[in-house]
Amino acid sequence: MFNFGAREVGIDLGTANTLFVLQNQGIVLREPSMVAVDGGSDEMIAAGTEAFEMNGRTPVGIRVSCPIHWGVIADQEAAMRMMSRFLKELSQKVGSLKRKIFVISVPVGITTVEKRAILEAAEQVGARETLTIEEPLAAAIGARMPVWEPEGMMVVDIGGGSTEMAVISSNGIAVSQSLKTAGHAMDRKIAEYILKTHSLKIGMRTAEHLKIRLGTAYGAEGEKRLETLRVGGSDLLAGHPKIIEITARDIEGALAESVTGIINGVKRTLEITPPELAADLCDRGIVLTGGGSLLHGLDKKLAAEIGVPVTLADHPMDCVALGTEKALHDLDSLRQPSW
Incomplete structure (x- = not known):
């Protein structure tokens, strides 16, 4: 049962998906961060799931795009239209959202210009006040990590556009990348x-499907190593459609560079972590969140490379949104420079 009087709205404004939460009510809306625009009239004709279904299958003159790149607004006009459409859909569920307080998760190290774009977009869709929380901190809170304790803990949030990693202590981010x-x-x-x-x-939707079904970071065990998928696309040599079989080994090789990049990023973050906090990680380990953390074997690969325990959070795709919801209970802390 929705609370129609809720004053605060939390938003996980992600490159791949945008999630809305209400205080004590969890996730109330989840939509792909995509828009479809008529190139002639510049009119937005679809957003969210409807635009996602059109991606790669649009006629001439219709373009589908993601207005959020690497977790920040790349196309402010499209982002504002997209948020307006989502908020209209949300208001049909929970009542008017005019003059609400928005809490929006943002990438660590966001620039002043990038943050201003988010604040202005929120203001244009009716927010009375907009506060932000850094994504790694929100992810850690959503993963039920004891962020308030004066000990080091590390979260690696692998989203659609960026991987945010941070060492957290005493309710703040000590080191991040x-x-x-x-x-x-x-x-x-x-x-x-x-x-x-x-x-x-092949298209990006097909590539994502292969990643989900066959992707692996640390070798596919047992029968998974033998799994194959039939994939269709355009044969550039013959000039006609073609179907081939792709194996888990193929996808493992395709993803090797990306996996190495994430591991090296974690190593660089640990290199600049204060010794006392780094020592805490020997016991507490690293927690993985975000949709990318679901890559098969990534936790095992990272643990083997880093030498500390690595665990996958419960509901990793929702951790940032759930952490943002919990932050709605303490808006005064969000108004402080530490958050």
């Missing part, structure tokens, strides 16, 4: 690999 190697970059690597090895051009 952001990488552009994440879920969408993995999809591109798969498409590039298949183009190079099979001369077959």
Whole structure:
């Protein structure tokens, strides 16, 4: 049962998906961060799931795009339209959202210009006040990590556009780093690999499907190693559609560079972590969140390379949104420079 009087709205404004939460009510809306625009009239004709279904299948004159790149607004006009559409859909469920307080998760190290774009977009869709929380901290809170304790703990949030990693202590981020190697970059690597090895051009949705079904970071055990998928695309040599079989080994090779990039990012973050906090990680380990953390064997690969325990959070795709919801209970802390 929704609380129609809720004053605060939490938003996980992600490159791949946008999630809305209400205080004590969890996730109330989840939509792909995509828009479809008529190139002639510049009118937005679809957003969210409807735009996602159109991606790669649009007629001439219709373009589908993601207005959020690497966790920040790349196209402010499209982002504002997209948020307006989502908020209209949400208001049909929970009542008017005018003059609400928005809490939006943002990448670590966001620039002043990038943050201003988010604040202005929120203001244009009716927010009375907009506060932000850094994604790694929100992810850690959503993963039920004891972030308030004066001990070091590390979270690695692998989203669609960026990988956010941070060492957290006493409710704040001590050390952090952001990488552009994440879920969408993995999809591109798969498409590039298949183009190079099979001369077959595939779409990003197909590449993502292969990542989910066959992707692995640490070797596929048992029968999974033998699993194959039939994939269709455009044969660049013959000039006609073609179907081939792709194996888990193919996808493992395609993703090797991305996996190495994330591991090296974690290593660089640990190198600049204060010794006392680094020592805490020997026991507490590293927690993985975000959709990209679901890559088969990534936790085992990272643990083997780093030498500390690595665990996958419960509901990793929702951790940032759930952490943002919990932050709605303490808006005064969000108004402080530490958050």
